[in-house]
Amino acid sequence: xxxxxxxxxxxxxxxxxxxxxxxxxxxxxxxxxxxxxxxxxxxxxxxxxxxxxxxxxxxxxxxxxxxxxxxxxxxxxxxxxxxxxxxxxxxxxxxxxxxxxxxxxxxxxxxxxxxxxxxxxxxxxxxxxxxxxxxxxxxxxxxxxxxxxxxxxxxxxxxxxxxxxxxxxxxxxxxxxxxxxxxxxxxxxxxxxxxxxxxxxxxxxxxxxxxxxxxxxxxxxxxxxxxxxxxxxxxxxxxxxxxxxxxxxxxxxxxxxxxxxxxxxxxxxxxxxxxxxxxxxxxxxxxxxxxxxxxxxxxxxxxxxxxxxxxxxxxxxxxxxxxxxxxxxxxxxxxxxxxxxxxxxxxx
Amino acid sequence: xxxxxxxxxxxxxxxxxxxxxxxxxxxxxxxxxxxxxxxxxxxxxxxxxxxxxxxxxxxxxxxxxxxxxxxxxxxxxxxxxxxxxxxxxxxxxxxxxxxxxxxxxxxxxxxxxxxxxxxxxxxxxxxxxxxxxxxxxxxxxxxxxxxxxxxxxxxxxxxxxxxxxxxxxxxxxxxxxxxxxxxxxxxxxxxxxxxxxxxxxxxxxxxxxxxxxxxxxxxxxxxxxxxxxxxxxxxxxxxxxxxxxxxxxxxxxxxxxxxxxxxxxxxxxxxxxxxxxxxxxxxxxxxxxxxxxxxxxxxxxxxxxxxxxxxxxxxxxxxxxxxxxxxxxxxxxxxxxxxxxxxxxxxxxxxxxxxxxxxxxxxxxxxxxxxxxxxxxxxxxxxxxxxxxxxxxxxx
Numbered sequence: 001x002x003x004x005x006x007x008x009x010x011x012x013x014x015x016x017x018x019x020x021x022x023x024x025x026x027x028x029x030x031x032x033x034x035x036x037x038x039x040x041x042x043x044x045x046x047x048x049x050x051x052x053x054x055x056x057x058x059x060x061x062x063x064x065x066x067x068x069x070x071x072x073x074x075x076x077x078x079x080x081x082x083x084x085x086x087x088x089x090x091x092x093x094x095x096x097x098x099x100x101x102x103x104x105x106x107x108x109x110x111x112x113x114x115x116x117x118x119x120x121x122x123x124x125x126x127x128x129x130x131x132x133x134x135x136x137x138x139x140x141x142x143x144x145x146x147x148x149x150x151x152x153x154x155x156x157x158x159x160x161x162x163x164x165x166x167x168x169x170x171x172x173x174x175x176x177x178x179x180x181x182x183x184x185x186x187x188x189x190x191x192x193x194x195x196x197x198x199x200x201x202x203x204x205x206x207x208x209x210x211x212x213x214x215x216x217x218x219x220x221x222x223x224x225x226x227x228x229x230x231x232x233x234x235x236x237x238x239x240x241x242x243x244x245x246x247x248x249x250x251x252x253x254x255x256x257x258x259x260x261x262x263x264x265x266x267x268x269x270x271x272x273x274x275x276x277x278x279x280x281x282x283x284x285x286x287x288x289x290x291x292x293x294x295x296x297x298x299x300x301x302x303x304x305x306x307x308x309x310x311x312x313x314x315x316x317x318x319x320x321x322x323x324x325x326x327x328x329x330x331x332x333x334x335x336x337x338x339x340x341x342x343x344x345x346x347x348x
Numbered sequence: 349x350x351x352x353x354x355x356x357x358x359x360x361x362x363x364x365x366x367x368x369x370x371x372x373x374x375x376x377x378x379x380x381x382x383x384x385x386x387x388x389x390x391x392x393x394x395x396x397x398x399x400x401x402x403x404x405x406x407x408x409x410x411x412x413x414x415x416x417x418x419x420x421x422x423x424x425x426x427x428x429x430x431x432x433x434x435x436x437x438x439x440x441x442x443x444x445x446x447x448x449x450x451x452x453x454x455x456x457x458x459x460x461x462x463x464x465x466x467x468x469x470x471x472x473x474x475x476x477x478x479x480x481x482x483x484x485x486x487x488x489x490x491x492x493x494x495x496x497x498x499x500x501x502x503x504x505x506x507x508x509x510x511x512x513x514x515x516x517x518x519x520x521x522x523x524x525x526x527x528x529x530x531x532x533x534x535x536x537x538x539x540x541x542x543x544x545x546x547x548x549x550x551x552x553x554x555x556x557x558x559x560x561x562x563x564x565x566x567x568x569x570x571x572x573x574x575x576x577x578x579x580x581x582x583x584x585x586x587x588x589x590x591x592x593x594x595x596x597x598x599x600x601x602x603x604x605x606x607x608x609x610x611x612x613x614x615x616x617x618x619x620x621x622x623x624x625x626x627x628x629x630x631x632x633x634x635x636x637x638x639x640x641x642x643x644x645x646x647x648x649x650x651x652x653x654x655x656x657x658x659x660x661x662x663x664x665x666x667x668x669x670x671x672x673x674x675x676x677x678x679x680x681x682x683x684x685x686x687x688x689x690x691x692x693x694x695x696x697x698x699x700x701x702x703x704x705x706x707x708x709x710x711x712x713x714x715x716x717x718x719x720x721x722x723x724x725x726x727x728x729x730x731x732x733x734x735x736x737x738x739x740x741x742x743x744x
Contacts, residue, residue: 180566187559188567191629229570 001269001282002083003231003262005239006174007255008154013248016079016150016174017255017289017298018071019262023271023280026063026070030299030324032315033058039067039110041103042134044094049102050129054114059297059312061286061326064138068110075312076117077152077292080109081176085146088179090163094132104134105145108159112149119155123168131161148176152292158182175235178228185232192233195219197241226264234261248293255289256300256307263287266302286326304328349682350456351631351662354553355651356533357644364645365692367452367529368655369444371426372664374671374680378433381699381710382442382730383717384423390416390486391726392441392479397512408435414510415726416479419486422718423447424697424710426688433732440728441479446690446697448712449489450531453481454688457557458525461540463515464504472501476509477522477540484528491534491549498538498545505540527555531692537561554636557628564632571633575618576641626669626682631662648694655689656700656707663687666702686733703735 004018020026035057041049060072060080071081094102103111108131116122133142147159148171156171160181169182176182196218202211222237223230238258245251266283273279289298295312310324352369371379384390393411408430425445428437444454466474475483483503488494497503507515507522526538527550535550539561548561552568555561622637623630638661645651662684669682687707689698695712712718717729 180569184563184566187563190559191627227570 001178001226001228001231001264002081002176003235003259004081004083004148004174004176005235005255005258006150006154006156007239007242007245007251007258009245009248009251011247011293012154013251013291013293014077014150014152014154015245015248015251015255015289015291015293016156017252017259017287018081018083018148018176019259019264019287020061020071020285021264021269021282022084022285023282026285027065028061028063028070028286028301029326030297030310031060031062031069031072032310032312032318032322032324033060033069033072033110033114034318034321035316036319037114037321039107039114041101041107041111041129043099043102043104044132044134045096045099047096047099049099049104050111052111052114056114056117057312057316057318058110058113059295059310059315060109060113060290061288061299062323064106064136066106067321068107069113070106070109071288071290072109072113073290073292073295073297073312074113074117075295075316077295078113078116078118078122079150079290079292080112081148082106082109082145083148083176084144084178085160086144086179088181089144089146089161090165091133091142091161092130092166093164094130098130098132101128102130102132104136105131105143105161106136108145108147112147118151118153119149119157122149123157126159126168127166131166146176146182150174150290150292173236173240175232175239177232177235180228185229188229189233189236192222192237195222195237197237226262226269231262248291252289252291252296252298252307256287256298259287259289299326301326301328304330306331349557349626349628349631349664350454351635351659352454352456352527352555353635353639353655353658354527354529354533354535354550355639355642355645355655355658356553357646357651359644359646363531363533363693364648364651365450365529365531365533366645366651366655366689367446367454367527367692368659368687368689369454369456369527370659370662370684371444371686371688372682372684374669374682376431377437377685378429378431379426379686379699379701379733380429380433380730381697381733382425382427382440382445382728383715384419384425384482384486384728385717385722385724386419386422386448388724389418389726390482391728392416392482393436393439394476394478394509394511395438397517408437411436411439412510413727414476414479416475416482417473417486421447421449421451421485421487421489422712422715423485424712424715425481425485426686426699427730439478440730441482442485443481444688445481445485446692446695447485447489448695448718450692450695451485451489451491451494452529452690452692453484454527454555455481455524456527456555457523458539459523459558461523461525462519462543463507463540464543464545466506466508467501467504469501472504474504474506474508477505477507477518477524478509480505480524480526484526490530490532491528491536492530494528494536494538495547498547505545525555525561529553529692552636552639554632554639556632556635559629564629567629568633568636571622571637574622574637577618626662626664634661648691652689652691652696652698656687656698659684659687659689699733701733701735704737706737706739708733 001021056074058074060069269282271280349372398406425442507518528536671680700707
């Protein structure tokens with residue numbers, strides 16, 4: 001499960017961010033994928049799929065020991081993310097004749113980041129590729145995904161494969177979560193008409209007057225749970241109500257503040273049953289912000305809330321992929337007069 | 349705004365199929381029950397487009413008679429009149445009804461509906477949307493027959509009309525989708541979206557208003573946690589334990605009294621969170637889950653009674669849903685003006701008006717107009733629905 005939002009600063013800089021929740025470790029690391037890097041599509045029957053070479057360099061988060069980005073930004077300021085889309089996904093039909101234009105669901109993000117500069121280009125080209133139901137060997141299932149694309153002008157679309165057909169949805173508010181399909185969530189917003197970013201006035205009932213307990217009652221009843229529809233409504237409420245940031249850098253910090261509301265502690269979203277005696281629980285593995293103006297990629301992890309960053313534009317000369325570890329414990333700044341210590345090492 | 353619900357149950361080989369619907373409107377209207385006889389031409393009226401500016405009197409004064417078809421079934425439906433019940437408003441066509449073949453049809457509000465383009469094909473009937481309920485009740489007995497007529501393009505529902513109203517004028521004022529049920533217990537939703545007819549089997553037997561039907565079906569899943577059972581689970585916060593619904597557990601003792609919950613002990617906490625307002629999605633969820641939890645009726649009487657009870661859950665008390673005019677004065681109240689319950693197996697129509705809690709019933713089997721030898725009336729025969737009576741006297 002995941003939540004994605006979009007902000008635009010007064011300077012016009014577009015920043016989009018997301019959380020990534022999962023019940024198991026995705027073995028994530030940050031990956032800079034260089035220009036001219038070639039990738040080959042995976043197909044349902046193991047034939048060699050579509051081969052493509054990267055026109056653009058990109059940076060983002062990779063994992064699962066796959067040479068792809070799960071989430072990232074490219075040098076043209078295109079931001080793309082994979083989101084989980086269970087029960088509703090239905091990838092395109094595939095025959096071996098399609099092999100040379102076929103890719104697997106987890107390859108869509110890199111296929112887009114490697115080749116396109118803006119949302120319009122993605123829209124024009126997305127139907128040229130067959131996204132087929134390919135089993136991800138490590139999970140032994142066809143992973144159910146949908147995708148969000150943002151560009152530096154602030155345009156956004158959501159790509160969903162449902163019933164074997166590609167649906168391209170306009171995403172005017174830049175928000176995405178998970179199932180059901182994106183158009184359902186947008187319609188669902190109509191249920192929250194009358195919500196207000198401003199406190200509601202007092203109400204007279206006969207001889208008494210009712211007033212608020214505290215600030216924020218304009219959004220009393222906003223769904224607070226972590227189901228996808230509730231997170232979608234809440235993500236719209238926060239990303240639309242937040243005061244516009246001055247600069248892209250401010251918007252990055254603002255994005256992390258908003259995404260704090262979607263930071264799921266481990267244990268509060270448990271999967272029924274257990275696998276090998278281990279109860280799984282969905283939790284926020286990592287949270288990122290993509291600055292589509294500077295192409296800086298910001299991230300933090302469940303284990304380390306310090307925001308870290310990679311500057312893609314400083315690495316355009318790279319000729320091979322560059323990996324950065326995300327594994328790190330929390331660094332707590334100690335104010336007593338000695339050097340910063342790492343938790344767990346303090347005793348040593 | 350309206351709510352439609354179908355109840356289907358079976359006991360000892362006997363099937364009960366009962367359809368209830370409420371009719372909400374925000375301006376005062378009257379209602380009459382209209383009867384149409386099998387084998388008789390169905391003549392309905394259509395109001396003529398007046399010369400501008402529109403004057404209500406002119407619109408109402410000279411309705412144009414239209415011969416729709418010859419009915420293959422007896423049917424009874426509800427037509428709308430002026431508030432004083434002196435004459436029909438839009439048309440003598442019905443908006444809801446039941447036929448002797450066991451087909452029940454209701455039209456419900458759906459803003460933004462766009463009807464089909466007219467077809468010139470010889471075997472296609474182009475039916476004006478205002479007459480669609482009469483057409484269905486005149487010609488079909490089952491949902492399958494209705495689906496087949498659309499699938500073969502034998503039937504189109506169009507905004508074109510003989511009254512001289514433009515298609516856009518019609519679509520601005522007549523925005524409807526349809527609940528169709530048959531005596532076999534099948535249920536169908538007909539929507540007109542972007543000038544296409546969308547027919548969907550209705551697996552839950554509930555329909556309200558916007559948004560599109562498929563959205564509501566998905567939305568039902570958001571309430572899968574609702575239960576008709578009270579929870580006996582205690583929730584503990586450290587030493588403080590609560591038992592639903594919000595009452596503080598007796599154990600452990602010695603809990604400071606300020607921790608006491610404001611909850612009122614009672615049953616029904618399994619339904620906590622069910623949406624209680626009158627928006628279409630909320631009425632849909634409430635009606636669908638209440639119906640799901642309702643004990644299956646074992647007699648005809650239980651089925652009819654259950655339909656009224658389910659519709660009571662969406663009965664909009666006059667005042668609870670108001671509209672203001674530009675001066676900020678409240679001028680309109682959306683109210684459940686009329687509630688109908690139709691027994692599709694036994695062919696009985698029950699109707700209850702807002703002003704009076706007493707339902708009135710018409711059984712097809714003892715309706716004089718449906719009896720052999722009664723005179724044919726192309727204009728239809730209609731009767732007033734009484735509103736003045738609060739209750740039947742106990743000591744008659």
